[in-house]
Every structure is written in C-alpha cells, then in structure tokens.
Amino acid sequence: MTDAARMHDVTPETRRIVDLVLDYSRERLLAQDTPLDKPLPAAELSRLAGRTISEEGVGAERALGVFTHVLAPACITTDDPRYLSFIPTAPTKAAAAFDLVVSASALYGGSWLEGAGAVHAENEVLRWLADEFGLPASAGGVFVQGGTLGNLSALVAAREAARAHRADTGAAAPTRWAVVCSSQAHSSIASAARVMDVDVITVPTDADGVLRGDAVAAVLANVHERVFAVVATAGSTNFGIVDDIAGVAAAAHAHDIWLHVDGAYGLAGMLSPLARHLYAGVEQADSVIVDPHKWLFAPFDACALIYRDPEQGRRAHTQHAEYLDTLTDRSDYSPSDYAAHLTRRARGLPLWFSLATHGAAAYREAVSASIVLARRIADEIEARSGFSLVRRPQLGVVVFERDGWTRADYEAWSQRLLDVQHAFVTPSSHEGRPNARFAILNPRTTFDDLTGILDTMH
Numbered sequence: 001m002t003d004a005a006r007m008h009d010v011t012p013e014t015r016r017i018v019d020l021v022l023d024y025s026r027e028r029l030l031a032q033d034t035p036l037d038k039p040l041p042a043a044e045l046s047r048l049a050g051r052t053i054s055e056e057g058v059g060a061e062r063a064l065g066v067f068t069h070v071l072a073p074a075c076i077t078t079d080d081p082r083y084l085s086f087i088p089t090a091p092t093k094a095a096a097a098f099d100l101v102v103s104a105s106a107l108y109g110g111s112w113l114e115g116a117g118a119v120h121a122e123n124e125v126l127r128w129l130a131d132e133f134g135l136p137a138s139a140g141g142v143f144v145q146g147g148t149l150g151n152l153s154a155l156v157a158a159r160e161a162a163r164a165h166r167a168d169t170g171a172a173a174p175t176r177w178a179v180v181c182s183s184q185a186h187s188s189i190a191s192a193a194r195v196m197d198v199d200v201i202t203v204p205t206d207a208d209g210v211l212r213g214d215a216v217a218a219v220l221a222n223v224h225e226r227v228f229a230v231v232a233t234a235g236s237t238n239f240g241i242v243d244d245i246a247g248v249a250a251a252a253h254a255h256d257i258w259l260h261v262d263g264a265y266g267l268a269g270m271l272s273p274l275a276r277h278l279y280a281g282v283e284q285a286d287s288v289i290v291d292p293h294k295w296l297f298a299p300f301d302a303c304a305l306i307y308r309d310p311e312q313g314r315r316a317h318t319q320h321a322e323y324l325d326t327l328t329d330r331s332d333y334s335p336s337d338y339a340a341h342l343t344r345r346a347r348g349l350p351l352w353f354s355l356a357t358h359g360a361a362a363y364r365e366a367v368s369a370s371i372v373l374a375r376r377i378a379d380e381i382e383a384r385s386g387f388s389l390v391r392r393p394q395l396g397v398v399v400f401e402r403d404g405w406t407r408a409d410y411e412a413w414s415q416r417l418l419d420v421q422h423a424f425v426t427p428s429s430h431e432g433r434p435n436a437r438f439a440i441l442n443p444r445t446t447f448d449d450l451t452g453i454l455d456t457m458h
C-alpha cells in the first residue's frame, strides 16, 4: 500500500502540482486586468467543462485548465471596482495572499491546544475591534463563517442567558420566546429565529429608516417578558442606515434584555472619523458582529462575533463529548466554544496579517474613502436631471431612481451592463418602487467609474 500516500508525499508530481497552483494564485492576485466575468447556464458549463471526475483522475494540468478557461470565467469577479451589487468584497493583497498561508499550514483554529498561535493573533484582532467599538476589557469572541452564523450564535447565547436568569430568579419561562428587531433588519435575523423556533417582533423605523429607542420601548412595554434580545442594525444592508443604538440600548436594558448589534456590513464604518458619531451606544452592546469579508477587506468568509461577556457565549455553545473532554476540561480559550460550530479554519488570520502589516490607519483611510465617494456620487445624482436620490447615504450605500423607469427597465439595463462587462449593478426596490443601488466599498472604485455607469441609464 505504498501508493496510498502518493497524493501526500513530496514527490516530483506533488511539487509540480503545488507550483502550478501557486503560479496561478500569484498571477490572479497581481493581475491588473481580471475581467468582470458572468455566470453561464448549468447545461452550458457541463458542455464546456466536460467530465472532470473519474477513477483515474485527469491530472492537475487538465483540472487547472478547466478551472482557468471554463469555471473561473463563469464566476463574477467580486473584487472588481465596478462590482457594486449586494455588499461587495475587496480583500487587501496582504489578506488575500495570507489566506494561502492559512491553507498551506493546515492550521486548526478550534482549540488553544492545537492552534494557540493562530488563536492568539485572532484574539488580538478581536481585542482591537472591541476597543474600537468601546466594549470593555472583558469582551471577546470568535471569528465564524459569516454574519448569518454570527447573528445566530449571538442570539442563542442571549436566549440561554435569559433562560438562566429566569431559572435563577424562579420566574417562569415564556411559552414562546421572541426577538425584537427593526423592519429593516437583515434577513439573517429571521433565519436565526426560524432555526431557534422563536418569534420575531418587528418594530417600525422612522421615515428615515432608523430604528429609535422610543419605538422599541413602546413595543417592549407589552411584550418584554418573552423577549430575550433586541437587535439594532449598525448599517442596514439596503441603505447603510445605522439605528439609534443608544436609544435602542436604553430601551432593551430598561428590561434587562440583551442588546445585539448587527454590524455585519456597517460596523466597520466606526473606523472612519467621518462616521464614528453615528454609532453612539454600541459600547453598551451585549454582543456585536462585523464581517471582515465586507468592509474590513478580508477574503471570504469571516465574521467577527464579540460578546461583552464571552462566558455567556461559552455557556451556550461549548460542545461536550468524551473525545473532547481533554479540551473542554481546560480553562484555555478555545474558539470552538463560542459559537455554533466545532472544527474551524483560523479565518481571522488574513485580517490579522493585513492589519499588522499596514496598520489601522490604512484601514481608516480606506473606509473613509468609500464614505467620501458615496457622498460625492449622491451629490452628483441629486444634481443630474432625470435622477433622484432615494435617501442621503450615511455610509457607502447609495440608492437612487432613474425617473420613469419600471422594474423591467432596471432589469434590462443591469443585464446589459453585465453582458458588455461594464459593471455589476443589480436592481433593488424600496417600498415597492424599483431603484438602482451602488454599494461602494472597494477603495479602487472611482468617481468616474460611477458616473460612467450613470451615463448608461438613458
């Protein structure tokens, strides 16, 4: 059975494979002219890629050839400066390159026993973020896969804390638990509630899209006994609007209810002196999340989940099993214990490396650039005839209408932009009215990129 290790041993063949893949990666990381690309129908991809999986294998050259010529061109270049849909991604070169190191080193990020060095560095990043957000020295957490899992894990910890509190005080647990959030909260809050089998109570925002404390207080007055968490959004995905976090915190904490701040997209805006004032109150959060794969310029996929008191997270999430006792009987800091996961990639390390390399000031500058550009293009849209701004941007999201356009007009325009490889801008809507939306995050996006896109809307 000597051949069993032929894929693992260092041999002329495995050396060649590693070289091929690293050469490709190097070229992609340093390319100046990566096309935007676009998806193809499944049948078309089947035809072009052919069958790649067989008993004998097709060899690395052929497999990489299929990836290079067929599969990669069918994936949109999400870090393209004219990718302005959803929430884009724009990893720094340092962060993207270091992701290769995380893979190459087979790091295990779940436990201190196995990954102490990696966990130490990740924790330094979490500490830095907690300081930026004004959270106390006790705060800590873990990098999880994405904001959806971060929100779920935080809400599970919140419910656990509420349950424990009821048990300690002899109060009866409600028949249905509920989480309170704004009507603008991200869909992942409703997803978490479905997984947890709890109710979502939505509170209307003011006309400006901001959830305010008095609205939360009015709702809580009737339902607080079954509410285990209130969620404030620090940068809504649709508009980049930040809730009145201080007001929401006061309303929640008046009933001893956990405040979770969902800042998956927008909390990074706190790094910029231009936006910092919008986030007053975040320092009172019981848990927060922010996604490094969004506005912190790390590669997919990473969410920083931070608890004010990490012990609450550990109590809710530690897995117990005979084979794990050797880990869980220790007092070491094991990231697996703080979310709904066990095995984990040390996915905070690309951000750590880039942040250590460039320093926080470079991040402040890059985040500020998006905010400045969003304001500038908002001014331009207001000034152009035939265009109207739906709302002044707070962060990097600019939502606007082309006067008289129907949903079909936006759809056709968006498809054409992608077909001709000009830009990726998907239509959105607000209160039933179709619109277009620029999510500005990539520091390489220019004002001319944006006006060039507006010029196509006739």
Ligand SMILES: *Cc1c(COP(=O)(O)O)cnc(C)c1O
Residues within 6 Å of the ligand: 087, 145, 146, 147, 148, 149, 151, 186, 188, 233, 235, 236, 237, 262, 263, 264, 265, 266, 291, 303
């Ligand atoms: C993107 C986003 C999420 C979900 O994060 P994923 O990483 O996509 O799971 C949650 N909340 C807000 C506000 C977001 O913008």
